Amino acid sequence: MAPATRTEAPADEVRRPRPSVRHLAGCAAILLDADGRVTQWGGGAVRLFGRPPEAAMGHDICDLLLRGTRRETVHRALRQVASGVRWCDVLSAECADGRVHDVVFTWEPLAHPGPWGAVMVTAVDASPPLHDGADASARERLALLDELSTHMSATLDPRQAAEDFTAFAVPRVADTATLYVIEGLLRDEEHPERAPDGSMRVRRLALKLGARQTDEVKWHAAFPVDEVVGYSARHPASRCMTANAPVFSSAADLEIDYLDRIIGVLGEPALRYLEMSSFLTVPLTARGMVLGFIALSRFPDRSRFDEHDKALAEDLAVRAAISIDNARLYTRERRTAQALQDNLAPRTLTAPPGLEVAHRYLPASAMRAGGDWYDVIPLSDTRIALVVGDAMGHGAVAAGAMGQLRAAVRALAGTDQPPDAVLRRLDHMAEDMDAIQCATCLYAIVDLATHTCSLACAGHPPPILVSPDGTASVLDLPAGLALGLGDPAFARAFTTTQVPMPPGSTLALYTDGLVESREQDIDTGIATLRRALASPGPTLESTCESIIAALPRQYDDVALLLTRTTS
Numbered sequence: 001m002a003p004a005t006r007t008e009a010p011a012d013e014v015r016r017p018r019p020s021v022r023h024l025a026g027c028a029a030i031l032l033d034a035d036g037r038v039t040q041w042g043g044g045a046v047r048l049f050g051r052p053p054e055a056a057m058g059h060d061i062c063d064l065l066l067r068g069t070r071r072e073t074v075h076r077a078l079r080q081v082a083s084g085v086r087w088c089d090v091l092s093a094e095c096a097d098g099r100v101h102d103v104v105f106t107w108e109p110l111a112h113p114g115p116w117g118a119v120m121v122t123a124v125d126a127s128p129p130l131h132d133g134a135d136a137s138a139r140e141r142l143a144l145l146d147e148l149s150t151h152m153s154a155t156l157d158p159r160q161a162a163e164d165f166t167a168f169a170v171p172r173v174a175d176t177a178t179l180y181v182i183e184g185l186l187r188d189e190e191h192p193e194r195a196p197d198g199s200m201r202v203r204r205l206a207l208k209l210g211a212r213q214t215d216e217v218k219w220h221a222a223f224p225v226d227e228v229v230g231y232s233a234r235h236p237a238s239r240c241m242t243a244n245a246p247v248f249s250s251a252a253d254l255e256i257d258y259l260d261r262i263i264g265v266l267g268e269p270a271l272r273y274l275e276m277s278s279f280l281t282v283p284l285t286a287r288g289m290v291l292g293f294i295a296l297s298r299f300p301d302r303s304r305f306d307e308h309d310k311a312l313a314e315d316l317a318v319r320a321a322i323s324i325d326n327a328r329l330y331t332r333e334r335r336t337a338q339a340l341q342d343n344l345a346p347r348t349l350t351a352p353p354g355l356e357v358a359h360r361y362l363p364a365s366a367m368r369a370g371g372d373w374y375d376v377i378p379l380s381d382t383r384i385a386l387v388v389g390d391a392m393g394h395g396a397v398a399a400g401a402m403g404q405l406r407a408a409v410r411a412l413a414g415t416d417q418p419p420d421a422v423l424r425r426l427d428h429m430a431e432d433m434d435a436i437q438c439a440t441c442l443y444a445i446v447d448l449a450t451h452t453c454s455l456a457c458a459g460h461p462p463p464i465l466v467s468p469d470g471t472a473s474v475l476d477l478p479a480g481l482a483l484g485l486g487d488p489a490f491a492r493a494f495t496t497t498q499v500p501m502p503p504g505s506t507l508a509l510y511t512d513g514l515v516e517s518r519e520q521d522i523d524t525g526i527a528t529l530r531r532a533l534a535s536p537g538p539t540l541e542s543t544c545e546s547i548i549a550a551l552p553r554q555y556d557d558v559a560l561l562l563t564r565t566t567s
Contacts, residue, residue, distance in 0.1 A: 029318040030121040031287075036061050036078055039287050040322065043246075043314035048103075048125060050096030057288060061121070065093040077107045081119045084109055093123070101125050120319070144172065144312065148319050158186055158327040159205050159225075165294070165320040166208035173313060174280070174296035175210040179320070180237070181284070181292035183228050186328060198233025200241060202292055205324075215265065222261040231255070240281040241290045246310045249279040278304035282313045286325035294320065349376040354448045354567040355384055358540035360548060362513075362558040371398030371439070372511045372559035373406050377413045382449040385413045388460070388509040388561055389441040404433050405483075409443070419443045419456030420494040423480070427458065427494075430484035439483045442509055446501060448565060453501040456494045458483050461512050461522065464530055468504030472534040474526060475499060506540070506564045508533055513556030520552060540564055 028048040031040030041056040049056075049065060056064055062071045070091050077087040087107040095101045104124040148168050162179040169177035180202040194200060204227050209219055231237045236249040251259065251274040263270055278298045284291040294317055298305060351357040357376055371391030378384055387409050391401035408429050412422045422443050430439060440460040446453050455463065455475065459482035466472045478495040501507065508529070515525025532550040536543045540562050547560065 028123045029315045032119045042318040081107050081109045156327045156330045158324045161323040162205035166206040170208040171210050175299050176297045177208045178295045179206045200238050201230045203228050218265045222265050236281045237293050240283050240293050244283050246282045251275045276300035280305040282317045284321040286321040352378050356540050356564040358544045358562045360544050360560045371402045372557040373402045374559050374561040384446045386444040390511045391439040392437050418496050420496040423456050423458050423494040427483045451502045454496050454498045456496045464508040466506040466533050472530045503565050509561040511559040513558040517552045
């Protein structure tokens with residue numbers, strides 16, 4: 001089939017002409033990583049392409065399904081999606097009947113992918129259907145998948161993602177919807193072990209009721225969000241998670257405690273009503289791991305769940321599971337990075353007599369961890385080492401690199417060597433630290449007895465010295481190269497510069513995130529910082545605040561260390 005002509009589309013979507021919707025005969029939701037390898041293969045994909053998950057997971061989508069010279073088309077789509085653009089194209093693919101069909105592939109980015117970034121692919125068979133029923137089924141599933149993509153908010157909160165999904169499912173798919181995750185997954189644990197008797201403990205994240213369940217207060221009192229409940233091995237929820245497949249059930253399969261709670265809300269006549277109701281339990285699976293399940297119910301005045309509903313619920317659950325898992329992984333990495341930052345960075349800086357200290361650390365994002373750091377290290381009664389640095393990157397890796405550098409500097413400071421020698425040794429050590437690709441650093445020693453400051457720089461922004469009369473000057477230091485570059489000719493050519501620092505002088509050390517942004521270049525930022533230092537507040541703390549307010553919005557981590565000699 002000749003490729004369709006590309007046309008411009010509104011907003012952030014790139015589309016190619018799609019076949020008439022009456023030709024749709026099958027629908028699948030697939031998840032890929034940024035390189036095009038399958039990380040999620042739902043029930044719809046099994047039915048459309050005839051391959052079980054174990055035969056698809058980890059395989060390149062081109063090698064798995066596509067024929068002909070389509071690899072560049074797919075990689076172009078992945079590049080578009082990486083930049084936040086939705087892409088639609090018609091490609092030839094092998095389907096479950098062993099024949100090659102024309103399939104509409106819609107590629108779209110998931111919100112806030114982070115290091116678990118992925119591409120959601122909706123695949124729709126565009127070949128003529130065998131019967132009108134298949135046509136209508138696929139059309140409905142595709143429409144609901146598109147609607148769910150719009151409905152679910154771009155959240156990194158697992159509970160919000162759960163609420164978004166249940167609010168979508170009722171009343172479109174069911175009269176009630178409840179979403180559970182396996183207890184422990186939202187904390188730091190890995191996938192919890194199943195109890196010896198096969199039972200499972202799960203946490204209720206969201207409950208949504210239809211319009212007929214008017215007394216929501218009673219319902220939520222009977223089935224509170226965040227409640228942890230246990231299900232025996234024979235319960236539909238446990239069977240659903242064990243088999244990783246949807247399970248049809250009836251009121252006879254429900255636990256006595258669950259029935260008692262419903263009757264407590266609806267009264268005794270509800271038992272007969274429940275006996276005529278229909279129940280469907282669907283697993284939440286992401287990246288090959290079962291996270292929990294979705295419990296759906298329909299009352300007697302609505303058609304009972306059937307195979308079509310099961311297929312639809314499976315496809316919808318794929319999107320819900322990925323959103324919840326992305327939020328779970330983001331939260332876990334944020335906790336890890338923050339723990340590293342809290343334990344590796346100095347919580348308090350102790351200023352010796354004769355020196356005042358004020359400092360700020362501002363993370364660039366909610367991850368609250370990065371590679372920026374600073375420290376104050378007493379060397380003797382009158383000599384104090386000051387250091388500021390910036391390890392490339394954000395998150396746990398950068399925080400780990402920062403911790404290694406800070407520990408190394410503290411160890412080297414104890415040898416009482418001049419700044420250039422400390423940086424030379426630190427550069428040697430950085431070459432052996434796998435987490436460090438590149439880092440800048442500025443190391444200074446303030447001598448209160450001689451009223452001098454000795455400094456050496458490794459690719460770091462220059463410090464600013466404010467004299468007692470209020471004159472703020474950018475110190476012209478040999479820049480040196482960043483640490484860890486491993487260049488034998490230049491990387492270790494660090495130089496110590498000594499400047500006078502009489503009582504009443506203020507030295508400002510900072511990272512580039514403070515002075516460089518999308519709105520201004522680093523030279524303009526340094527000039528703004530110099531002016532702010534020339535008009536200090538009554539205390540160093542207030543000066544810190546005025547500096548942060550004077551500079552533009554920060555898109556990178558920021559570290560600021562101010563020191564003032566008092567004697």
